[in-house]
Amino acid sequence: MNGDKQATVPTALPGRRWALPSALVEDLYPERSRPGGRPRRTARDWFVDFGCFLLAVAIGLLAADVLDDENLSAAMAVADQVIGALSCAAVWLRRRWPVGLAVAMVPVSLLSATAGGAVLLSLFTLAVHRPFRYVAWIGGASLAVTPLFYWMRPEPGLPYLASLFISVLLGVTVIGWGLLVRSKRWLLLSLRDRARHAEAEARLRAEQAQRLAREAIAREMHDVLAHRLTLLSVHAGALEFRPDASREDVARAAGVIRESAHDALQDLREIIGVLRAGESEDAGRPQPTLAALDGLVAESREAGMKVVLAARVADAAEVPASVGRTAYRIAQEALTNARKHAPGTEVTVSVSGARGDGLVLTVRNTAPEGEVPHVPGSGQGLIGLTERASLTGGTLDHGPTPEGGFEVRARLPWG
Structure with missing residues (x-):
C-alpha cells in the first residue's frame, strides 16, 4: 500500500x-x-x-x-x-x-x-x-x-634542461586543469539532460495512468448508463402498448421513468469529458457497488490478509451506484497495495457517511515488522485512484502514518 x-x-x-x-x-x-x-x-x-x-x-x-x-x-x-x-x-x-x-x-x-x-x-x-x-x-x-x-x-x-622541464610541466598542468573543468561541465549538462528525460518520462507515465483510469471509468459508466436507459425504454414502451392501464400502474411506471431519467442524467454528467476507449475483456460484466465491499474483504481474508471492516453506513443500497463503485475500486486497489508492500500487517477498512454528508472511505495498514520487501512499481495505481475520485467529485489523500503505516483516505459526494 x-x-x-x-x-x-x-x-x-x-x-x-x-x-x-x-x-x-x-x-x-x-x-x-x-x-x-x-x-x-x-x-x-x-x-x-x-x-x-x-x-x-x-x-x-x-x-x-x-x-x-x-x-x-x-x-x-x-x-x-x-x-x-x-x-x-x-x-x-x-x-x-x-x-x-x-x-x-x-x-x-x-x-x-x-x-x-x-x-x-x-x-x-x-x-x-x-x-x-x-x-x-x-x-x-x-x-x-x-x-x-x-x-x-x-x-x-638555471640550467637549460631544468628551465625546459619546469616550463613544460607548467603547460601540461594548465592544460590538464582545463580538461578537468571541461569534463565537470559536461557532467553537469549530462545530469541536466538525464533529469529532464526523467521528468518527461514521469509526466508521460502519470498522463498514461490518468488516461487509463478515465477509460476504465468511461467503460463502467457506459454499462450503467445503458442499463438505466434500457429500463426507461421498457417502462415507456409498457405505457405505449397499454393505454388502458390503471392510474396506479401509470403512476408507478411514470415514477420509474422519472427516477431512471434522473439517474441517467447524473451518470451522463460524470461521463462527459471522459474519453471512451475500445471495449475490454471485462466489458459487459456487472459493476460492483458498495454492497460488494463485504465480499471483497472476505476474499482478502481468504488470501491470508488480516482485514478488519468497520462499516458505518445505514443502508449501503442507498449509496449512488457511481459513488459506491468508486469506493469499491479504491478499497480494492488499497488492499492490493497493502498485500504487496506491507505483507502480514493488519489492514483496517472503514467506511462511513450519510446522504448529504458524503461518504468517507479509509484504508489503513499498520507498520510492517522486519524488512519490507521491495516490490517494483510506478505509482500509477494511486494516480488512477486520485483521478477516479476527482471525476466522481471527491478527493483522495494518501501517505504514511505517524506510526509507520500507510493510509488512503477518500471523500466522495453523496447528495
Whole structure:
C-alpha cells in the first residue's frame, strides 16, 4: 500500500545564475543568449576574467624583472614588454575567440617572456571551451616551441634542461586543469539532460495512468448508463402498448421513468469529458457497488490478509451506484497495495457517511515488522485512484502514518 514516490530533479538553478559560467547558462537557459548567439556574461565571468587579467599582468611583471639579466638590447626589452602588455589585454577576448587567441600565442611565446601568463591562460581557455583535438594540436605546438625559446633566451642562473622541464610541466598542468573543468561541465549538462528525460518520462507515465483510469471509468459508466436507459425504454414502451392501464400502474411506471431519467442524467454528467476507449475483456460484466465491499474483504481474508471492516453506513443500497463503485475500486486497489508492500500487517477498512454528508472511505495498514520487501512499481495505481475520485467529485489523500503505516483516505459526494 506504500505507493511509489516520483522524484523530480531540478534542471536549473533559477536563483544562482550569476554563479554559473556563461557557457553553462547558454545550455541551461537558451533564452538568455544574445540575438547573435553569444551568451551573456555572468557576474562570475566578469570576476574570473578580471582575475585572469591580473594574473597575466602579475606573471608579466615578474618576467620583466629578469629581462635585465638576459643581456637584451633596449629595443628587444621594450618590444618584449609591449608584446606582453598587448597579450595581457588580449586575455579579455579569450571567451569569444579561444582558438584564435591560442594560435596567436604560439608565435608570441617565442618573442616575449612577459607574455607567459597570457600564453598559459590561452591554453587553459582552449582546453575548457574546445574539443580535445584543438587542445592536442595547438597545445602540442605551444609546448614544441618551448625548447627553441630557452635555446635562444636561456634562463639566467638555471640550467637549460631544468628551465625546459619546469616550463613544460607548467603547460601540461594548465592544460590538464582545463580538461578537468571541461569534463565537470559536461557532467553537469549530462545530469541536466538525464533529469529532464526523467521528468518527461514521469509526466508521460502519470498522463498514461490518468488516461487509463478515465477509460476504465468511461467503460463502467457506459454499462450503467445503458442499463438505466434500457429500463426507461421498457417502462415507456409498457405505457405505449397499454393505454388502458390503471392510474396506479401509470403512476408507478411514470415514477420509474422519472427516477431512471434522473439517474441517467447524473451518470451522463460524470461521463462527459471522459474519453471512451475500445471495449475490454471485462466489458459487459456487472459493476460492483458498495454492497460488494463485504465480499471483497472476505476474499482478502481468504488470501491470508488480516482485514478488519468497520462499516458505518445505514443502508449501503442507498449509496449512488457511481459513488459506491468508486469506493469499491479504491478499497480494492488499497488492499492490493497493502498485500504487496506491507505483507502480514493488519489492514483496517472503514467506511462511513450519510446522504448529504458524503461518504468517507479509509484504508489503513499498520507498520510492517522486519524488512519490507521491495516490490517494483510506478505509482500509477494511486494516480488512477486520485483521478477516479476527482471525476466522481471527491478527493483522495494518501501517505504514511505517524506510526509507520500507510493510509488512503477518500471523500466522495453523496447528495
